[in-house]
Amino acid sequence: MRSDRREESYCTDQSALWDRIEATAPFPLSAIIAVTERCNLSCPHCYVPDPGDGGEMTTSQIVNLLDQLADAGVLKLTYTGGEPALRPDLAELVKAAATRHFEVHLKSSASLLDLEDVDDLWEAGLAELNVSLYSDRPEEHDDFVGLDGAWKRAVDSLTRFKSRGGIARVSVVAMNWNAARVSAIVDRCEENDWPYIVDIRVSVTEDGSMAPCRFRVDEEAVVKLLADDRLVSPGTREKSADSIVCLAGRRGPYIRADGEVWACPSLSWSFGNVLHKPIVEIWNGSKVREKLLSLRWGDSKRCGDCEFKYACERCPGDAVWEHGDHEKPSEYDCFLARARTRAWAGR
Amino acid sequence: MDSIDRVYLPNPRIAYRKINGDMVIVHTLENKLVRLNPTATVMWENLDGKTVAEIAREVCAQFEVDEEEALRDIVEFIDHLIERGFVEVSPGNSESL
Ligand code: SF4
Numbered sequence: 494m495r496s497d498r499r500e501e502s503y504c505t506d507q508s509a510l511w512d513r514i515e516a517t518a519p520f521p522l523s524a525i526i527a528v529t530e531r532c533n534l535s536c537p538h539c540y541v542p543d544p545g546d547g548g549e550m551t552t553s554q555i556v557n558l559l560d561q562l563a564d565a566g567v568l569k570l571t572y573t574g575g576e577p578a579l580r581p582d583l584a585e586l587v588k589a590a591a592t593r594h595f596e597v598h599l600k601s602s603a604s605l606l607d608l609e610d611v612d613d614l615w616e617a618g619l620a621e622l623n624v625s626l627y628s629d630r631p632e633e634h635d636d637f638v639g640l641d642g643a644w645k646r647a648v649d650s651l652t653r654f655k656s657r658g659g660i661a662r663v664s665v666v667a668m669n670w671n672a673a674r675v676s677a678i679v680d681r682c683e684e685n686d687w688p689y690i691v692d693i694r695v696s697v698t699e700d701g702s703m704a705p706c707r708f709r710v711d712e713e714a715v716v717k718l719l720a721d722d723r724l725v726s727p728g729t730r731e732k733s734a735d736s737i738v739c740l741a742g743r744r745g746p747y748i749r750a751d752g753e754v755w756a757c758p759s760l761s762w763s764f765g766n767v768l769h770k771p772i773v774e775i776w777n778g779s780k781v782r783e784k785l786l787s788l789r790w791g792d793s794k795r796c797g798d799c800e801f802k803y804a805c806e807r808c809p810g811d812a813v814w815e816h817g818d819h820e821k822p823s824e825y826d827c828f829l830a831r832a833r834t835r836a837w838a839g840r
Numbered sequence: 841m842d843s844i845d846r847v848y849l850p851n852p853r854i855a856y857r858k859i860n861g862d863m864v865i866v867h868t869l870e871n872k873l874v875r876l877n878p879t880a881t882v883m884w885e886n887l888d889g890k891t892v893a894e895i896a897r898e899v900c901a902q903f904e905v906d907e908e909e910a911l912r913d914i915v916e917f918i919d920h921l922i923e924r925g926f927v928e929v930s931p932g933n934s935e936s937l
Pocket residue numbers: 795796797799800801802805806807822823826827828830831
C-alpha cells in the first residue's frame with residue numbers, strides 16, 4: 494500500500510518519458526518565445542532578418558502569454574532573440590516565468606552581459622544559459638559576430654553561470670569557415686563541463702534570404718566533422734512510409750517577437766498571432782498545423798524509396814524556401830543525408 | 841526543531857505542472873523528469889508552506905490512511921525529493937539543518 498501510494502514513474506530514458514507524457518498532454522511541454530528581433534551583433538549566418546521590423550511584445554503581453562502557457566501545461570520555456578539582453582526587462586521576464594514554475598532557458602550571445610547581469614539572471618530563476626561559440630580562437634569569433642570582446646564575454650558568462658549552479662550550454666554552428674575549429678570548441682566545452690550542441694545545418698533567414706547559405710559546409714567538411722564521434726545526429730532513425738517527417742507542430746510553438754506563432758524558426762507558416770487570440774486556440778485550431786501533422790515520409794515517393802533516408806533529417810522548412818513544396822525533398826537535405834552516410838561509412 | 845515541523849518548498853529552478861491529473865516535474869540540471877501518482881501529487885501540491893505534519897493531515901483527509909503511516913510516507917517521499925534536488929528546506933527553518 495505504501496509504495497503504491499507514493500510510487501513515482503521513474504524512467505531511465507528521460508526523453509522517452511517526456512515523449513510519452515507529451516503524446517497525451519493537451520498542449521506541447523515546451524515553448525520558445527523570441528522576445529526581440531533586434532541584435533547588437535551582425536553574425537552573417539543568422540536566420541533572424543536584419544533589422545527586425547515586426548515590432549515587439551511588451552512586458553505585460555509576454556507575462557499574459559506566460560500565464561496562458563502555464564495553464565496549458567508547458568514546462569520548459571526558452572527565451573531567444575535577436576539578442577534578448579537588449580530588453581531592459583529581461584531579468585523581469587525570467588523571474589515572471591520562474592515564478593510560474595517554468596524551467597527557464599535563455600539563448601543569448603552573452604555579449605551584453607557582465608558578471609553582475611549573469612548573477613541577476615541566476616537570482617531571477619534562470620536554469621539554463623545557452624551561448625553560441627563560433628571558434629575556440631577569440632579573434633575569429635569576434636570577427637565573425639562583429640564585436641571585439643564578444644568571445645570573452647561569452648566564455649566568462651558561461652563560466653560564471655556554471656559556477657552559480659546553472660546549466661551553461663554551448664551552441665556551435667559548423668560552417669565552412671570554422672569547421673576545422675569545431676573539435677577544439679568541443680574540447681573546451683568538455684574541459685569546462687558545458688553541454689554542447691553542434692549543428693551542421695545553416696538555414697535561410699526567416700524572410701527567405703539565402704544569404705546565410707554561403708556559409709554551409711561542403712561534403713568533405715561534413716565527412717571530416719563527423720569523424721569526431723562525439724558529434725551525433727538527432728534525426729537518424731529507421732523510417733517507413735508512415736513515419737512522421739519532423740516534430741514541427743508536435744513539439745512546442747515558436748512565438749516570434751511580434752506575436753506570430755510558428756512551428757519552428759525554419760518554417761515560415763503562421764498559425765495565428767497571440768496578440769489577437771489565446772495560444773491554445775491558435776495551436777489547436779490551426780489548419781496550417783493540421784497540414785504539418787499529416788505529413789509522412791512516404792508522401793514523397795523519392796523519399797519513401799531513398800537509400801539515404803536513415804541518415805536524413807528532412808526539413809519541410811528548407812523545402813518550402815527551396816522550391817515551395819513542403820512535401821518534396823530539398824536538395825540541401827539530400828546533400829546532408831548523402832554526406833552523413835558517407836561519413837558514417839568511414840567511421 | 842523536530843523534522844515533522846519542518847517546511848519544504850519546491851526548488852525554484854525546476855518546472856512542475858499537473859498534466860492529465862498527474863504532477864510532472866522537470867529538473868534538467870539533474871537530468872530528472874518524473875511523473876507522480878495521484879497521492880504523491882497531493883503531497884507535492886501541499887509543499888506550499890505547510891509543515892510535514894500538516895501535509896500528513898491533508899493526505900489523511902483525502903485518502904483512507906492513518907496519520908502515522910501518512911507521516912512515514914511523506915518523510916520518505918521528501919527524502920527522495922531532496923535527493924533529486926526537487927525540494928529545498930524553507931529558509932525560515934534552515935537553522936534546523
Ligand atoms: S536524402 Fe533526399 S530524397 Fe532521400 S529521404 Fe532525404 S530528403 Fe528524401
